[in-house]
Amino acid sequence: MINKKKYLYENINYDIIIIGAGPSGISCAIKLKQLSIFFNLKLSICVIEKSKFISSNIISGAIFNTKYLKELLPNWKFKNLLFKNKVKLDLIYYLTRLNYYKIPNIIIPKNLKNKNKYIISLSKFIIWLSKEAKKLNIEIFESIAAKKIVYKNNKVIYIKTNEFNINKYKIPNKNFFCGIKIYFNNLILAEGAKGFLTEKIILKYNLNKNKNSQNYSLGIKELWKIKNKNYNKGLILHTFGWPLNKKIYSGGFLYNMENNIISVGYIISLSYKNPYISPYDEFQKFKLHPLINKFLENGKCISYGARVINLGDLNSIPKLNFNNIIIIGCSAGFLNSSSLKGIHTSIKSGIIAAEYIIYKKINKKKKINNIFKKTWLYKELYNAKNHKIFMIKGFYLGILLLIINKIFYNKKNNLKYKKYDYKMINLSNFENKIKYKKYNNINTFSKSSSLIFSNLKYNDNQPSHLKFKNKKYLNINYNLYNKIEERYCPANVYEYINKNLQINFQNCLHCKTCSIKDPKQNIKWTPCEGGNGPNYLNM
Incomplete structure (x- = not known):
């Protein structure tokens, strides 16, 4: 000490x-x-x-x-050369397992339209x-x-x-x-x-x-360098539907950035109930869809990362x-x-x-x-203000409730919502197991392989910034939620060896999923030594 x-x-x-x-x-x-x-x-x-x-x-x-x-900066136009890639084509698709259907522009809400905005690297x-x-x-x-x-x-x-x-x-x-x-x-x-x-x-x-409770989604993203024939500067896609079912608030995106780089990602609400869901593997599955896969063909993944996102709610601030x-x-x-x-x-x-x-x-x-x-x-x-509360109930039901709310209440009602994401998870005995496909190492990768693209830097001999608050809960997660830690984490930080849960803190992306989704809130996250963690490039 x-x-x-x-x-x-x-x-x-x-x-x-x-x-x-x-x-x-x-x-x-x-x-x-x-x-x-x-x-x-x-x-x-x-x-x-x-x-x-x-x-x-x-x-x-x-x-x-x-x-x-x-x-903030009234003269920014004369100072900044970043904003060169304007959105030229903005498309939204509904996905089924093998097909995709373009949503007519006329029925897309104004707040979801992005034409003439800019695709940037944050x-x-x-x-x-x-x-x-x-x-x-x-x-x-x-x-x-x-x-x-x-x-x-x-x-x-x-x-x-x-x-x-x-x-x-x-x-x-x-x-x-x-x-x-x-x-x-x-x-x-x-x-x-x-x-x-x-x-x-x-x-x-x-x-x-x-x-209201703060609720979160997990966003998982990769950057790919793609072939000229697959590249369409200024094109952005948003998707809903497959691979997750209608009861889970989720969706994908693909943005054509500059220099043949695309940003492809998947966002899933952490209010999901099935402990067998792996957000990382749902993202890998998403990339196999014909609509997305055609952009990635013969391309190369160059960066990988993940981070939780507020679901947003005025009454949660x-x-x-x-x-x-x-x-x-x-x-x-x-x-x-x-x-x-x-x-x-x-x-x-x-x-x-x-x-x-x-x-x-x-x-x-x-x-x-x-x-x-x-x-x-x-x-x-x-x-x-009520968007989150409705959409957490699932995509289709959420859309219906939003329409009813707009017509009859004109958004004046302040709905209360006090359900934290970790309380939404069901016991594994009450949910169906999910079997994910093996990674093909072409456009789907294991977590360990993806971490190479995150430029992680840790001193292996430093104290772990992740700890268990109470070890008695480990048996509960193992028996009642069937090793849920291995699935909610997108970075292979938590690994069961026999029945013992090991923390590989050197894999941590600082996404904070574990501190949100763990059923017993048993993960204590503290800042690690400054300068350690992922070193993302142009993400």
Whole structure:
């Protein structure tokens, strides 16, 4: 164990600390700096990012509507060369096992139409955005994982970051560094869906009181380099139907990016009931469909990743601030699930937080919720507020309920929903086993093979960031849910050897599925050493 008296933390101070360098975190930092310059305020701002490089852990579709970017950077058109790949053809298909049927454009809801939006790499976008932040003298610390929040008189006063160079027995190695204590006036949490510190803050201050449950999907994605004959720049496909049945909210996508690269992925709600479902294997199955397979033919997989996504629900968003803490982006659940979009909503949430802090600095007393309710973001999420609750019930029933809700209630009703994803799973005895095909190593791969494309980096001798809370639950999962851990994880982290469950933490993609779907909530996820984990390229 570490002798804490022997080592001294380095202490630093900032006015504002933002944890997470995704769209919401970087946008918040930029808007804070812009407003502080406008009002002649001196603010020191620091963004902390646990990944090795800015964007190393970023993964998204992604389709982006640039009209919202001008709120953050009015002159972005003269600065950015990323937005070159405009959506030219936007198609939605219903899939059966062997066939596909194009949905007529006339019946597709407006919020699902993407023509003239842009197909982007969110990784590249975040790299560009961080460069704009640095031009404003915003400091960004990479490879720094925030581990612990320290309180005084019910107020957060500083955070501790992770140690470096410590072995699995918690004995310091030669170049051991015990971390940093970072003091601040305001803390902004922008960790993404199921954020580690965000969850602790919400629990401690009961910020989700009288709120709907947060529910999640798991998104699994690959990048492929494909042949010229299969490539159609500007074409995007969305699918529903096969391979999962009508009772499960799920769907696929395929985006033609630049330079013969396609992004192909599958999203499945973690509210599924059958413990034999493997989201990873459903994605592999999806790639075999004739509609998708024809794009992949003679191509090559070059990147693989997975991450949970908020299902989005206005009534699931927790109280956004408490004392000197603010929650933004996917940490709070700012995602419009009815349009399958979250980048623009995250950016706007960061802008709202910045405006709230500056209003306080110039002695204008405004509540953050009041600022939020006057924005287009609130209106957009209000119009989609019951979408999650209906769609979790299954695709067809969900569509029917949405139509009834729109006709008879005009979206005015606030439905309550308190069913967490882990409570939805049935015992294995009550569900049918699912037998998945063997991988062909052409366009379907084992989990171990896919992880090669995730550029994982871990020090094998470091402490595991995944632990079991109570070992007695392991027998329950083994006997009642038939080794469910092996199936819900898309990275082969959990492996039964005989009847003993082993954690291969070196395989972890930081997707957070285990902390959401485990039936007994028996997985304790903590940040690993900064800079460790997946290092995605252009995801």
